[in-house]
Amino acid sequence: MPSAWSRPAISPETSGLLIARAHDELLAGNEDRRLADVRPLVQDSWRRSLASLVGPEGLPSLEFASDELEAYRRGHPLAGVMDMVRALLLPGTAEESGVVVAVGDAAGRLLWVEGDRHIRTLTGDMGFVAGANWAEDAVGTSAPGTALTLDRSVQIRGAEHFNRLVQPWSCTAAPVHDPETRRLLGVIDVTGGPEAVTPQAQLLVDATARAIESELLVARLRAQQAPSPRRPSPSRALLQILGRDRAMLEVGGSALELSARHAEILLLLAVHREGLSAEALSEAVYAHAAVETLRPEMVRLRRVLAPVAPRLVPESRPYRLPDGLETDAQHVLSLLDRGAHRVALAAYTGPVLPESEAPGVVEVRESVRSALREALVAEAGIDVLLAYADTVDGRDDEEVLRLCLSMLPARSPKRAGLVARIERLERD
Template sequence: MPSLQLALPNGVDPVSRWRLTAQAHENFLQSGPGGDSEVRPVVLESWRRSAALHVDPDRRDSPVTLIDDALHEARATHPLRHAMPIVRRLLVDDAADAGVLVIVGDARGRILWAEGDDDLRRRAERLHLQAGADWCEDAMGTNAIGTALAVGETVQVFGSEHYARSVQPWSCTAAPIRDPRTGHVLGVLDITGGASVVAPQSAFLVRSAIAAVEAELRLLGGAVAATPGSRLEVLGRSRGLLVHHGRSLELSLRHTELLLLLAEHPDGLSAGDLAWQLYEHDAAEVTVRAEMSRLRKAVPDLVSPAGQYRLRTELRTDAMDVADRLTRGDQRGAVELYRGDLLPRSAAPGVVALRYRLHGWLRNVLLQSGDADALRHYAMSPSGRDDAQIWQARLDGLAPGSPQRAEAAAVLAGLDDDLGHTG
């Protein structure tokens, strides 16, 4: 296991360390690269790299390189999207109380997700410590995100150890996330805040979270290795979002239905099969062929020509991800991935069947398991907020003295009133 680069070992006074390192930083900038016994080797080597890269120590913020669609595409195609529910459960859910930010970036040091304490996030945005910004050493010099990626191990950077003066009020702990099959770096996990985030236990916390993330990626196997352009988002959406060959494309509802049905039937479907699953009433196969022709023009090389229609490459959907979690008994993970009903505006019989099957499966698992956290998460979602049976199960699972019982009881009373008025 790689060595830990601890910033504040037990017994070190943070104030003294900050002052000594700040003076060493100024000496370094004035005198140039050299040795300094007051600076940890991992930091001094990073300062030297930063100087060689001509990073401006007075730079006030990082460059934002992923904006709007580019950021959305980067998130939708990155393998670490599969691990975000675990990161949120292990770190983000408690980040607000701890007063920290939890950051996940790609292997180039670009931030893809930055979540946690709202006040801290607003302050961090002044430095562009936010989604879409580049925090590699080339851009911002010494910082936990960029330096962890540069050295390939867990790194803590405390206050004045940062190369850019604007970042010196902050501290951070970060470590690379690796593909469990190949060992290649996929990205980086970081926690940022005050001096508390570079306590020794923070390094162990980050490494424990990364171990859980890498274990999840190992379980997902082929889904992690899926190539860009092999994903379709259909949960809670009126139309599908397809990522194919590195570009994002919002599809029409009908084209989304076609791709979803083909993804669920990898051996292929005939025009007649698709007609039965797409239309409430009888429809000619020629109608299906016309729609398929338009889909193949919009997204070339994804669907085979006329005959037995099938996908030419594996197409993962977010609905499949939820089903995988349910199969493994991970109801909490399933709830976190379930962003809403599958294509709620679709009336296609085949899609309606998939919608009811997934929703019913998830709901029944929650009611049977009684998992308090999973029930809470689902009850607060659009799918669960009006579900009296879910709220009753949540109420039944709460301890008598729990302050959340009053909320659950009030919601149930409101739902009962609504049902009474409807009756």
Template sequence: MTQPRPTGNPWLALPPGEDITRLARDLSAAWQSFLATPNGAAPASVRKVVRESWLRAKERGISPETVDQTGFLLEEELKGYRSAHPMALIRPVVRKLLVEDAADSELLVAMTDEAGRLLWVEGDHLARDRAVGMSFMEGADWSEERVGTNAPGTALALDHSVQIFGTEHFNRSVHEWSCSAAPVHDPLSGRIIGAIDITGGPRVAAPEVLQLVKATVMAAETELRLHLLRSPHALTEAVPRLETLGAVRPVLHLGADHNRLSQRHAEILLLLAEHPEGLTSQRLAVLLDEEELDDVTVRAELSRLRKVIGAERLGSRPYRLLTELRTDVAEVRSALDRGDVRAALRAYPGPVLPESFAPGVVDLREELQVRIQAALLRAGDAELLARWTSSVHGREDIVALTAYLSSLDPAAPLFCQVKARVDRLNREYSR
């Protein structure tokens, strides 16, 4: 029976004095036991950070045997995407500090975007050839959501530097490799823009390798900060933002340009942002129209959309966004996820594309409104309930009005006013 691993720095794979041979044997047994137990937790001999990542991978139904890369970016798409990505600004620093010494070392140095896609994989040529066998190559998606536990993907998922040793990887094809990675942040906003990773044999899991990666990230973020002093909008301009909430015409912000979109283009962009894995033309047609648009119409709309947002931002087969797109819908959802109802209400001027009848948009609209209502009821904050029930989109919400009424003093004049509104709505709904 394996024993729990000694406590210490939870992000290090090989604390000083660790017996690598015994650890590899114990982890292999733990991995097999975990997969063989349908609803069981990972053994205590596995680090907590790895154990929780394994559980996430199992819950998502990720294969532990094969690496699925259906969303692979081909050469031309990748070339345009990464040249416009903020990580391109720090590539010279990474090459100077890591890549130049990685030749003939059996080590790989990888840089990813914020979603885990491999932008560059450089280093030892033989190691690169071997890594192709597990699809660890430029253009591949190595997010935790795609392949399970791995250093760059898990570092992005947890926003923390981390090492993964051998069989700590969820996927069997990666068990001969170890890796150390750390996320890279925009020094002004703090948002993640990518990750830096070193991949190789067991020695990559040594503590000093993670320190080297973290030091490189610090140097890279310093370089970004200097770049921003010269060009303050360099990073923010690289991330378009789509506004779809409320009664105003949808807008796509591309740096200093503010493009008013047709409703159809806004619907398509929003649906692609909600489906980062991509959508076939047939599936997109169903989400856009209950009676299903024909493929020719969908392709024509996407061709026109490319001229608006830039061909380098929109991929095909399946149709998908090749660059990050922030949406006001995601911002409201993020505030709700972290329990900040006040911020969610500030960011919610009205329903998602209120004039749209596209089935996929209608579902998003209803989902977001239901989530806001549920969060308000959980919070029970009279001020927030008052704000919501006095807004155009919340004034007919009888559930929220009833909750607001229960928070008021029955002797207060306001109580009578709110009660009158509740009674009126009850009469209208009962007809």
């Protein structure tokens, strides 16, 4: 039986070139030139993208930390129909389907991104991952964002995307509504090559959206009672530790800069959520058992946190945080797990508390640094690897430089610079 995603006849290359030139003219301020080569739907979306000050090569923002994403997904109305989405859009072996299927909420935030593993790795580099905001006013013209804006199914082909990072891909998306109130619930999207924007693809995505709405209505009629209301989630706490020695604690819209020692302690308690004994924490901070030194420091830390973040005031025996605390380092690791290498590298603003010599902090620093490097070396594309090679961590990494050299085309002008850097490292 042929796949639902069998490849269609390839669109003329000249069409893509004309659209790309029109895109360049628009960004240069020459709106009236060449736009006749672009569909009106796309023209209008490009203009809205410009009005929203969308960057032509920007990365989407990640709206959820990993634990927030899981909690939000569990409570979303579309969580109960994900098996149907997979059955209709990812038949057979999803990991080798040739497409990626995404389901997002009404605000354009992707909640599930599944499908072909290789395609997910490639699209992850442009930030097409769960938790990312793909609303039109955030990333410009794309099928999921534009479908939500227009409240109708949309196909966007290659160069029609406003963001240049997305232009290698094509996608079809359709909105999903509440079956009774018609309130917008979210969007389903199929992303891949030309096979993702055939007429058959649009029919299938539209049919899936209607099937979802029917299933939601049936489930509602079968329900014996309305679900109990969810409790409001507490304010998110975030500890920023990358590239800075005095960590910044953000809680409920306010920010507090911590001393170097308090930053070390709070980081270690955030990493060891099960808690640490006084002896273990003092060794992780001071490199030896120094409980009598640690205890007054903990008293001072409690006094600092109590007015602004009472839910983070550490408990004793063992020392632990009563509430969860995310760090920007964990954010980077979460992005790597989702395959968003380019976004992870952009979020990695430097080593963890770079001047700290606390053994526990050094261990966290090297763990994050190693995880980033290993993920990029194993899976990232050449553009992301070249960007990593320009960071403090990557600029003297001969293995990374040689890998970049092996991946570049033979006539790439970037090869000469890489060769010179490798030769300098060999001399040194």
